[in-house]
Amino acid sequence: MSKSEKKKMATSREVYHRIIWxxxxxxxAFIVGYQERLSSTGIREKPLAQWTTDGDIPFHRxxxxxxxxxxxxxxxxxLDLISSGELPAAAWKSETRENLGENVVTILNSTAIFTPRPVYKYDIQGWQADTxxxxxxxxxxxxxxxxxxLCDLYEKEKIATEKRLPAIVEQLRQCNADIIAIQEATPPLIELLLSQNWVRNYYISDNSAAATVRPYGNLLLSRLPxxxxxxxxxxxxxxxxxxxxxxxxxxxxAVVHLTSDYAQNALEKRQHQLATIIAYLQKLPGNSLIAxxxxxRGNEQQDILTGAGCVDIWExxxxxxxxYTFDPQHNTLAALMSLKGIPVRLDRILLRSPNHDWQPQSIDLFACEPIADTEEKIYPSDHFGIRAVLKFAKSFPASPLSSALSTVRPVYQSAVVVIPPDNVLPAIQAIRERYDARVERWMAHINLLYGFLPESYFAEAVEIIAPVLAQLQPFQITLADFQTFTHRKSSTAWLRPVVEPETALHELQTILENLFPQCNEQSSKTKAGFTPHLSVGQFPSPEAAFAELPxxxxxSFTVDSIALISRRGDEPFEVRHLVYLGQGKGDREDKGDKEDKGGKGGSELGELIKxxxxxxxxxxxxxRDTVLxxxxxxxxxxxxxxxxxxxxGSARLGVQSPDSDLDAVCVIPTYLTGEAFLVSxxxxxxxxxxxxxxxxxRVPILRLKLEGISLDLLYARAENYQLARKHPQNLDSISLKAIIGCWEADVITEIxxxxxxxNTFRELLRAVRAWAKARxxxxxxxxxxxxxxxxxxCAFCCTFDxxxxxxxxxxxxxxxxxxxxRDWQQAIALTDFGRQYQVQLPRDWLPVITSIEPFQNTARNVTxxxxxxxxxxxxxxxxxxxRxxxxxxxxxxxxAPIDLHQESEIFLILKVSDRDEHELEKCCGxxxxxxIGLIIQLEQLGIFVRPWTGVQKxxxxxxxxxxxxxxxxCTSDTVEQLAKDFLSRCACQLLVVSW
Known part of the structure; x- marks a missing residue:
């Protein structure tokens, strides 16, 4: 079976995450074997659970x-038994094996049995099953x-249930929730609930028979059917x-009451119960809540929840x-029921909304005070209640990018930020230029997400962000006063944003983090969570900061957009995309994406380009990121x-296609030789x-092919990329030739x-490339x-519109x-210096000139x-x-593809043969x-040449x-002899055919 016929093999990274999550x-049960040069066998092993994704050992080893x-x-x-579903029995947890018996591989298609039950609604005849x-x-x-x-199965004589039941019902009424999830409900509670007028506006999961809550159980009430x-x-x-x-x-x-620590193997049982629930919910379309x-205790189930995309709304x-929802230090009933006397957050509401249709707005505790008129300070329950409010984000098409991008590792060369407008910046910059060591690298900004996805993913990220932010309204920020962060040996001064509405900036940051949950550093790096700030300088101490700051x-200013920014190499951060808040506004960077733009034929052109x-x-x-x-x-x-x-090349310009190769330059110290570096x-x-x-x-290259991707590695000897750009005269000729393509591409995007x-430019360039290849x-x-x-x-033509x-x-x-x-006696260039290029024939039939000295015709091979x-x-x-x-x-x-057979009278065919694939490839190269030398020689005989681009293998x-x-x-014999003479210099076999 050829490699192309083999089943798809998952990467080591994909396998690792599948096993972990x-x-x-x-x-x-899993062990990783990795390449280790210092080992006598060249291979070392370690438990997969101890492997760290950001450790010293990369995945490719x-x-x-x-x-x-x-x-x-x-x-x-x-070999990939994970993708093929052929894992051995030992790979599965014991509970899974017990549930499935010997047929362990059927786990992927198995589900626990969830049995339909009736829902009850009040009508004139009382509580009836809703059909x-x-x-x-x-x-x-x-x-x-x-x-x-709190059911009365335990400590009945101490918990005053007859007093608590009316208080519980009243707390449920006051919480005014659309959906109420109750645990440890009992028949007496149901009886009391069903007698309340306010409950008659609800649907309920049980009736007066109380069949599902004997001796106690879960109950679901809902205003919604x-x-x-x-x-x-x-x-x-x-x-x-x-x-x-x-x-x-x-x-x-899902209404849950997982096993408590009173039971044996409680932790394992909870994990099994939660895994069963999540597995069921993941198979259902739509969104889900687990309440x-x-x-x-703590984050013992965090791996399960994170892997399933569940968000703990309180956290x-x-x-x-x-x-704390179970607090023995404040709640007398909790003190009575507690095993350890330690307050914990036992009760939770989790949201799983893959397309972010629901956004958490608030969450609070209730039933936190003792019942009035009770001398014993009896509380309604040993638990406090928890209530959350979610906001529905107006529906937008589900994006397959969301799940794909969730696996992309954040980098610290990009961020999502709020940037103050130009009229606010001078006062801020005057301070930053004096006190902020990072003023050259960062613009004035308020970080929302940092690190963020690599710049190569920005277009896809905008597709996810834009529909969500369109549902939000612009808001006001006032930079009110100076505050400081104190570090071990220094302090950072910052301007404090005061927001109107008060929660708008936090909600914006929460929404963005929900979209890219791996980019959570801004909310997780301190106990205080997300602290919006605009840094203005670094000082030895807070006292020094307040003494020196003016x-x-x-x-004040209006926040009507966020910016996706990135830096390339040692360059400063730059804005790559703006995404606007509110309906009716668009991202200027993204307007080129709309397929119906330009009137007639818009979507047809878009589909053709795709x-x-x-x-x-x-x-x-x-x-490609993995290869890099x-x-x-x-x-x-x-x-x-x-x-x-x-x-x-195309990767730097953002127009890569699946058949594009990668070209990259590594800046190396000047004391190294480039050849030694490439050999190493x-x-x-x-x-x-x-x-x-x-x-x-002309430029030494290390060519390599990894996971089907071809990459050419070049080098440039310089102190760093930024200095090389500022002082190109210090580079040797080879280094300049290698790195100047980076600068040329950056000039194009800047202009x-x-x-x-x-995005509009990239769409034009993709269209032109597609047309040129077809023709x-x-x-x-x-x-x-x-x-x-x-x-x-393409860039030149954009400057004319x-x-x-x-x-x-x-x-x-x-x-x-x-x-x-176009008058092709005039050079096409993007800069004034480039336009001064002196066109000379026959060298410059189509002069398309570079933007950086030494100015050259990029089309010098045109004949x-x-x-x-x-x-x-x-x-x-x-x-x-x-037309x-x-x-x-x-x-x-x-x-329409061109038919080259109709373009010429006769055809000169240069045919090479070699059984060695590498030798054949070398000869073709x-x-x-x-x-091009043969083409020019033929033209010198007065022959018009129509080359067929590419090598046919x-x-x-x-x-x-x-x-x-x-x-x-000119005769065909003359042509054949000229071709033979030419090919003899290439040491290749030749077959010349004319017809």
Missing amino acids: DVRLDSS IRYIRCQDVVVWDREQY QKAADVKLDNLAIASFNV FTLVEHQFSGHKRVLVGSYQINGQLLHV GDFNT KLHPDAAG EWHPV ELEPELTPAQQLQ EVVTQACAECLGFQTSLQLL VQQRLQGLCHTQLVLDA VSKYVSL KIYGNAWGFLGGFSWALL KEVEPSREKLLANFFQLLHH RSTAKIIQSEFARGATLTK ILADEEKWTTLF ILEGYI MENTARLVLGLHLNAD
């Missing part, structure tokens, strides 16, 4: 993973309460799940408050310090991937962003234009009109023939786009590198094709 798997004696994943053997289908209701806010009311199922763990331990149709979506509410008495909204006059020049999927981007991480780690090991790679990196990667060291090229959004005029080696030349042309935000359709039409009517071909294609594009915008043609006509052979138009003075 799948609550049914016993992570302690994992060789295999075994479960006891069974290898379940092996990189070299291409109506639960209708959809419309709600903006939903209040849910949970209360363990619902359907009900029940799962029974033991004789009286059950979970209820009510399902609601709200705002056209499903919401499931009740978890009997949980989310009150991270600095204990929130008088501050409060300033089909012909698709963007990377999150999985493909993750694969592996190579970066190898570079760091060689250098002895952490480093970062500077991307080149090659040795570090030995055995992990195929590598080829090319030291005799383009002054005219159109970067077979893409490829510098063949005398046409390479990717960088096309990017310069005077619209505030032109559509990609309009830009594409203008692209062809401008270039069709007399290929220049005419490109210009004729510009003319065709100008004619067709004019398309007039609704006389379709966009598919513009992108030589031919591609020299083919078939088994052990490859061929290159040139279409020819011969003149009267």
